[in-house]
Amino acid sequence: MTHEAIHEPIRWWREKPVWIMLLLGFSAGIPILLIFSSLSLWLREAGVEKSSVTYFSWAALGYSFKFMWAPLIDKVPVPILSKALGRRRGWLLISQLAVIGAICWMANVDPQSSLVAMALAAVMLGFSSATQDVVIDAFRIESSNARMQAILSSTYLTGYRVAMIVAGAGALYLAEYFGSTTDVYSYSAWRNTYYCMAGFMLVGVLTTLMVREPEHEGVDYPYPTRDYMRFTEVFVISVVAAVAVFWLAPSAPELAQGGLQHLISFVYGALVLCVALSVAYWVARMSLRLEFANPLMVEQGYVAPIKDFLKRYGALAVWVLILVGCYRISDIVLGIIANVFYQDMGYSKSQIASVTKVFGVLMTILGSFLGGFLALKIGVLRSLLLGAVLVVLTNLLFVWLTVVGDQFTFLAIPLPSFSFSEGWGGWTSLTLPRELTLVIIMDNLTQGIALIAFIAWLSSLTNVSFTATQYSLFSSIMTLIPKFLGGYSGTLVDMFGYTNFFLFASALGLPVIVLILYVSRHVDLKPVTRAKVG
Known part of the structure; x- marks a missing residue:
């Protein structure tokens, strides 16, 4: 190995994008454990049943469906922010503020009083955090050349893992320090802990405000405002249709006892999910047939990548x-x-x-x-x-x-x-x-x-x-x-x-x-x- 090859990684650490991705990785890593492990222990200390605790993991399904609105982030500007901060930073700031809002919402809900409110806050946190991930991925790709992508990815993951320690171990230490234990549950202890986690998100907000917008080729938003509004409306209508299916679907039928009934509930839940996604798809398709949205935007954002694969x-x-x-x-x-x-x-x-x-x-x-x-x-x-x-x-x-x-x-x-x-x-x-x-x-x-x-x-x-x-x-x-x-x-x-x-x-x-x-x-x-x- 040559002397230059040995010292090249050291030179990479002098590049500003490397440190930017380290900080943005920290911002991305804070929310995930506040939905999974830390929240699960909070709910268990509050006396919530194990089966209900693990149901809350579905709040993170936003990470699994983020591809549905990833093209939306590419195509639609954020009012005021996109013009003031730029294409990526505008979306990044709004998603980070939404994450902070969702964490504070969770902090203000005692699961012993309202599991529904906690579930809604957790869903909001999953959605806003997944949106932040999509924007950071795009920001990383556009911030530097292809040769730098490996080091940018590794520093991003390092920041992400450090944040997981803060939101995982840090949250548990804080909750115990503030007075909540397995034997003695304290809502105020968990509330203060989640407020602290919201404060750590300011690392990402300050980074977003201080960095420069990545350079883009061509016009960022070539379509008229009406097209962007319609494009967004089609997505929102489709999501509302899918949520309505879940809301209106009856509970799983009681056809058996014990383990067999749990299996029936699982299969029934999977079917409801498939029906909800199908309804969302057909609502979007009908909107396009009625020319409610610009079909070229949909083609470039959704159809072309799938056809290529x-x-x-x-x-x-x-x-x-x-x-x-x-x-x-x-x-x-x-x-x-x-x-x-x-x-x-x-x-x-x-x-x-x-x-x-x-x-x-x-x-x-x-x-x-x-x-x-x-x-x-x-x-x-x-x-x-x-x-x-x-x-x-x-x-x-x-x-x-x-x-x-x-x-x-x-x-x-x-x-x-x-x-x-x-x-x-x-x-x-x-x-x-x-x-x-x-x-x-x-x-x-x-x-x-x-x-x-x-x-x-x-x-x-x-x-x-x-x-x-x-x-x-x-x-x-x-x-x-x-x-x-x-x-x-x-x-x-x-x-x-x-x-x-x-x-x-x-x-x-x-x-x-x-x-x-x-x-x-x-x-x-x-x-x-x-x-x-x-």
Whole structure:
């Protein structure tokens, strides 16, 4: 390796876009755990049933449907803000302010008084956070040249993971500090915690206000204002139609008792979701037939990226999409119930925070670096296969954790002691449950390896002419099925117990391994040339 090659990464860290993406990554990483793990512990301390707790994971379905409004963000300006700040910064600021508003809304709702209000606030947080993600992806791509994209992505993920520590471990530490424990629930403690999390979002707001708008080629908004309004109205009408289906749909029929009734409810919920999406599609289609919106805008924003993907992969496209939708199903379904499991096993909130939210996230970062190294050495598809196999194996470790039960042995980790008032204080010891720590090390290292391989594979599927829309579509499909199924994880635990549930979660990964072996024989990972958009 030459002297120049060694020092090139150091020069990259001197570039302003690298630090911008680090801060925007922090802004993007704050909301997600406020919907998942931190909220799940809040609800459990408030006395909400496990099955209801895991239903709240559906509030994050906005991440799975963000491809539906990603073209809207590209096509429609934000009144006043787009003119004052620019195309990307205008949307970025409005999404960040919406995230702050949603977190404060959640802070002002006691789940013991109104679960419905909490659910609505969580849905708003999921939608606004997913919107922020779409804008940041576009901002990153447009901020620098192709050579810088890898380092920008890695710094973005670093900021994202640091924010997960803040919103995960930080939220749990704050809630306990303010006075809420497993035995004594305090709404005010969780309210103050979520206010603090809203304050951390100011990092992203200040970054958005201070950075420059990426340069764009051509006219940002070539259509008249009326077209943008109609384009937005069609999207809103379609969403309202889908929500109306959910609102008006009757409850699942009571046809059986126990586990069979839970299965009926699951199938019924899936059917309602399919009907809602179908209604939204046909409402949009009828609007276009009536020429309510400019069909050229719809063609460029929605139709052209899909046609390109189907043309390139033909009949194999279906299997590729199935693999995209199922690759992370095993670890996501297990992860939704994980915090509740740790609590039920007798671990304290501080132990959960130390092991899973701090130590675990650091292990995920380490696994990400290892995943990148493996992708370079053995190739993307082999890394993808290795990640799938490791996920199945490491999920079985949770079965072992149920066997160990509450017979803890502890591991003492030496850490430096420092305070701002007294300075260096020598060494202290962090005491962690050994069995839980071992499981988290293996599980999060595996997640890092699998995630990096999967992101690299998803990137290879996109055409550079439609990078934002196609990648948004793939990343949405990636989490749609796992999150929907994960909403029933609490119900499955109530039916079958933790041991059988973890066996089931591991088994979900077996068809994924078969899919990878099949798809790897046909998918070409060569870069896709830029297509002409007529």
